């Protein structure tokens with residue numbers, strides 16, 4: 001029978017997201033003595049955290065590419081990615097990577113691998129937290145997330161909270177989720193999982209929506225106040241999504257059936273991304 005030997009919780013993967021680092025400190029203070037698995041709390045990018053920046057040379061959470069993991073690299077985050085991979089990759093490890101968003105993401109999971117373990121874990125968590133949403137974006141070489149070093153696990157994304165700011169409620173909610181995941185892993189190892197709902201709802205990421213750009217390639221609009229904070233809500237033709245100047249609105253003209261996520265995420269500005277567009281899908285657990 002497959003067992004989880006190690007649960008590894010990462011914080012500070014993005015140096016300007018302080019919540020994860022606080023949660024690591026709280027976990028260390030709890031002196032967890034697992035009966036049937038080891039718990040590790042790993043500070044992923046201390047140097048970026050000390051600088052208060054998302055990263056030093058490049059985004060660590062896009063650095064777990066085949067090339068970097070096989071050959072290593074010269075950039076700060078490439079070196080860390082290789083170290084993390086060498087130390088923590090493997091099928092017996094459960095990887096939980098803690099993040100925050102400036103968007104109104106609430107309590108959410110960012111999932112890249114659809115397998116029964118992950119789906120059962122999500123079903124277990126949603127049974128305890130009915131406000132927990134799941135954003136699924138199929139793994140690909142471009143994403144190269146930290147959590148992809150194991151088939152098991154995902155990122156937790158909490159918001160809204162500004163970068164380099166702590167929010168007590170968000171810290172506590174994150175810690176509770178981590179503790180519930182630990183509880184799941186122990187029960188999984190003992191083959192003592194409760195009956196779970198066999199179908200779960202995911203928001204599957206399909207594409208990005210970009211800010212309006214002028215002829216010089218410069219952004220000239222911002223998220224409309226009517227659109228701000230409307231993450232996970234259905235997007236309809238005619239919804240006002242951008243303002244260019246006061247009283248100048250730009251409406252949504254795309255297809256129906258999408259929900260917007262990560263609306264006004266600070267980390268997306270450098271790529272001119274206004275939000276992600278996702279479709280609701282139901283997935284059965286086998």
Ligand SMILES: [Zn+2]
Nearest residue numbers: 014017099100
């Ligand atoms: Zn992050």
